[in-house]
Amino acid sequence: MIPSLPDNAAIGVFVLCFVATIVLGSTVRFWRPLLNRRKAVTHHNQGEEWGLGGREFGAWITWFLVGGDFYTAYTVIAVPALVYSTGGFGFFALPYTIIVYPFIFAVMPKLWTIARDGGHATAADIVRARFGSRTLELAVAISGLVAVLPYIALQLIGIRTVVEALGYTGMLPLLFAFVSLAAYTWLGGLHAPALTAFIKDVMIYIAVLAAVIIVPIHLGGYGAMFHAATEHLPAIPGGHIVSQDQTVPYATLALSSAFAAFLYPHTLTGILAAKSADTIRQNAVFLPIYTIVLGLIALLGLMAHAAGIVTTSSSQVVPQLFLAIFPSWFAGFCFAAIAVGALVPASVMAIGAANLIMHNILPRHSESVTGARLAGLGVKVGALGCVVFLNAKFAIDLQLLGGVIILQTFPALIMGLLPLRLSAPALIGGWASGSLFGLGLCWMDGLKPVHPIAFGGFSASVSTGLLALGVNIVVTMVLGSVIRLALGASPSTLQPRQSMRRQS
Amino acid sequence: MKKTILLLLPFAGLLWVPLYNRHDPVLLGFPFFYWYQLAWVPVTSVLIWMAWKTDKQS
Numbered sequence: 371m372i373p374s375l376p377d378n379a380a381i382g383v384f385v386l387c388f389v390a391t392i393v394l395g396s397t398v399r400f401w402r403p404l405l406n407r408r409k410a411v412t413h414h415n416q417g418e419e420w421g422l423g424g425r426e427f428g429a430w431i432t433w434f435l436v437g438g439d440f441y442t443a444y445t446v447i448a449v450p451a452l453v454y455s456t457g458g459f460g461f462f463a464l465p466y467t468i469i470v471y472p473f474i475f476a477v478m479p480k481l482w483t484i485a486r487d488g489g490h491a492t493a494a495d496i497v498r499a500r501f502g503s504r505t506l507e508l509a510v511a512i513s514g515l516v517a518v519l520p521y522i523a524l525q526l527i528g529i530r531t532v533v534e535a536l537g538y539t540g541m542l543p544l545l546f547a548f549v550s551l552a553a554y555t556w557l558g559g560l561h562a563p564a565l566t567a568f569i570k571d572v573m574i575y576i577a578v579l580a581a582v583i584i585v586p587i588h589l590g591g592y593g594a595m596f597h598a599a600t601e602h603l604p605a606i607p608g609g610h611i612v613s614q615d616q617t618v619p620y621a622t623l624a625l626s627s628a629f630a631a632f633l634y635p636h637t638l639t640g641i642l643a644a645k646s647a648d649t650i651r652q653n654a655v656f657l658p659i660y661t662i663v664l665g666l667i668a669l670l671g672l673m674a675h676a677a678g679i680v681t682t683s684s685s686q687v688v689p690q691l692f693l694a695i696f697p698s699w700f701a702g703f704c705f706a707a708i709a710v711g712a713l714v715p716a717s718v719m720a721i722g723a724a725n726l727i728m729h730n731i732l733p734r735h736s737e738s739v740t741g742a743r744l745a746g747l748g749v750k751v752g753a754l755g756c757v758v759f760l761n762a763k764f765a766i767d768l769q770l771l772g773g774v775i776i777l778q779t780f781p782a783l784i785m786g787l788l789p790l791r792l793s794a795p796a797l798i799g800g801w802a803s804g805s806l807f808g809l810g811l812c813w814m815d816g817l818k819p820v821h822p823i824a825f826g827g828f829s830a831s832v833s834t835g836l837l838a839l840g841v842n843i844v845v846t847m848v849l850g851s852v853i854r855l856a857l858g859a860s861p862s863t864l865q866p867r868q869s870m871r872r873q874s
Numbered sequence: 875m876k877k878t879i880l881l882l883l884p885f886a887g888l889l890w891v892p893l894y895n896r897h898d899p900v901l902l903g904f905p906f907f908y909w910y911q912l913a914w915v916p917v918t919s920v921l922i923w924m925a926w927k928t929d930k931q932s
Contacts, residue, residue: 464911465888468918472881475922592903609897611907617891625889655923661915665908 380693380702381536387573387706392550392713395566396557425486427643429652436640436653437660438567439719440467440631442521443528443712444769445664446574451684453671457603458611461668465624467661470631475654478632479647480787492722493638494730497782503794509801510779511730514635515749517772518723521634522753524769525716526551527685530757532705535689547709548754555717555750556743563714563721570714573707575663577692580704582666585673585695598676618830619820626835629780630773635722636715716753723749770819774808774835781839781846796850804842808834880925884918 427435445463453460481496490496493514498507526547533543589595606613612620631637644650667688674691681690688708692701724746782797811821811834820831887893894910901909 458907461908461911465914468911468914469884469888471918471922472884472925475925476881586903593900594903596903596905596908610895611897611905612891612895617895621889621891625885651926651929655919655926658915658919658922662912665912665915669908 377698380698380705383699383702384532384536384706384709387703388550388709391566391569391706391710392554394569395554395563395717425643426645427649428645429649432640432644432649432653433656434567434571435563435643435718436637437657438563438570439636439640439715440657441660441664441711442715443525443708444521446667446708446711447528447531447685447688448524448769449664449668450671450674450688453668454674454687455684457599457606457672459616459620460671461665462620462624463627463668464661464665465621466627466631467664468658469624470628471654471658473628474632474641474657475651477784477787478641478650478654481638481783482642482644482647482650484787485642491639491642492635492725492729493633493779493783494726497779497786498730500786501782501792501794501797503798506782506794506798506801507730509798510782511726513775513779513801513805514633514726515723515731517776518635518719519749519752520756520769520772521636522716522719522723522750523756525712525719526753526757528712529709531685532689532708535686535693535705536702544754544757547712548750550709551713551716551720552747552750554713555720555746559721563717566710567714570707570710573703574711577704577707578663578666578670580696580700581670581673581692585670585677585691588695589673589676595673595676599672602675615830618832622833622836623819626777626833626839627773629784629839630777630835633776633779633783634719634772635726636719637722639718639722639725716750720746720749720753770835771809771812771817774812774838775805777835777839778804778808778842781843785843785846791850791854792846793850793853796846796853799849800842800844800846803845804838807841808838811837877925877928880921880928883921884914887917888914 449460449463451460452463484490484500485496488496488499490499492511494507494511497510498504526544529547529550530543533546538546586592586595589598608614632641641650644653670688670691674687677691677694679687679690679694681687689701689705692704696704721742724742727745727749728742778801781792781800786792786797812818815821815834819834821834821837822831823829823837888911894907896907897905899906904912
């Protein structure tokens with residue numbers, strides 16, 4: 371089948387919707403006081419205003435902001451692409467984005483309270499205050515920075531994909547993606563994505579609802595759609611949807627993704643910008659609504675098969691499907707939805723990473739809004755580098771690498787909340803071993819997300835991130851015990867040292 | 875305790891893949907595999923909401 375070509379209507383609607391969103395977001399500080407009718411001057415310094423929105427977002431804005439930066443181009447482009455190539459296996463994103471919410475409910479209010487009380491803006495801030503270790507702070511900050519770069523790269527690829535689908539080729543689509551992201555973030559700060567996230571959501575909802583209603587009508591219902599899709603995918607015996615040897619990868623990828631999801635600087639930024647711990651709990655109840663949409667978007671990968679879309683570049687699956695089934699002006703609207711859907715999270719990612727650079731990597735007291743903006747720009751240039759020097763498929767694989775890296779901050783950040791006696795040297799040892807082990811496995815396996823293990827007659831492929839986290843935790847525990855035994859220190863002798871650290 | 879169980883149920887229901895790795899029964903054209911997992915979305919919302927209420931009472 372020849373790919374459908376868009377006409378001027380598609381391009382016109384796309385440009386109009388996309389530009390309108392960028393202008394609204396970038397100028398948010400000019401029109402926001404008009405809406406709020408309250409004093410624009412707050413007690414926050416400008417850095418906290420740009421980086422955390424003044425830590426004053428209520429339930430609604432938090433819902434849009436967290437949903438807006440958690441459901442990204444990964445959701446609208448990469449997940450359907452995976453479903454298109456692998457069938458039911460690509461759906462592991464669904465359990466992943468369900469079990470993440472009980473986890474958020476149990477953990478994040480505690481983390482928010484610690485961050486508010488201590489005035490912390492990043493994961494590395496929290497870890498430094500808890501364990502009094504600059505080295506551990508650097509370890510967590512660098513993990514966050516390195517892990518988020520390929521994730522931003524994926525968003526740039528998302529924007530590039532739809533511009534390419536509009537018929538442009540060469541470097542122009544990528545340049546377009548980069549410039550729009552840079553302008554949007556530089557001017558608006560965190561208020562830009564928070565208040566335009568709702569535009570993104572409304573556009574995505576319209577596009578997805580239209581697709582899940584119109585496509586099955588074209589194809590004769592969902593039963594026929596699933597049936598037609600199955601014929602294009604490898605046959606699975608025994609009435610199963612994923613093959614027997616894929617079930618363990620399916621579950622472990624879901625679990626490791628769920629643990630990693632809110633350790634990223636951008637997702638944590640959304641959480642820490644909430645007004646209260648209860649705002650977060652309330653959001654854990656209502657955020658799963660997004661997951662329904664994610665499930666429907668994932669189905670687009672199957673619908674593409676049923677609609678006869680044949681493409682070797684799997685990230686083009688959704689744009690090609692939209693061009694094939696929608697009138698061209700509406701396809702243009704849907705492309706704008708995807709582009710905005712990548713722009714909003716990419717912007718929060720850049721801000722989260724900029725916060726890390728300003729607060730935790732550079733020496734203290736070098737903070738300024740211009741500095742944070744420059745750091746944010748630097749992060750985006752780094753992400754641009756990821757896109758330019760690695761091909762698109764590779765960047766999606768690198769996002770897995772990001773997951774493996776960010777998971778290694780789990781013991782310091784999340785287990786640090788438990789009443790366990792973890793010490794900074796033990797955590798640093800665990801972090802280093804887990805990171806090296808995980809990266810080593812990824813390197814050996816050619817960046818595959820799972821690694822085959824065999825243990826006492828049981829053999830399966832397990833998520834590489836989870837294996838590395840296991841190594842990390844074991845090393846942390848063993849080192850911790852060894853250090854305690856060597857020093858002969860009991861909890862009571864550790865206590866005064868901790869309070870001394872807090873003062874320094 | 876009750877809260878912990880409520881929050882762990884989605885993990886149990888979704889990470890034991892052989893439980894739902896089946897085509898039948900089909901609901902509204904959706905194979906079991908797909909609608910079972912989608913059904914866990916509202917169920918999880920309700921479970922978290924119950925955990926939230928439990929929290930507030932204590």
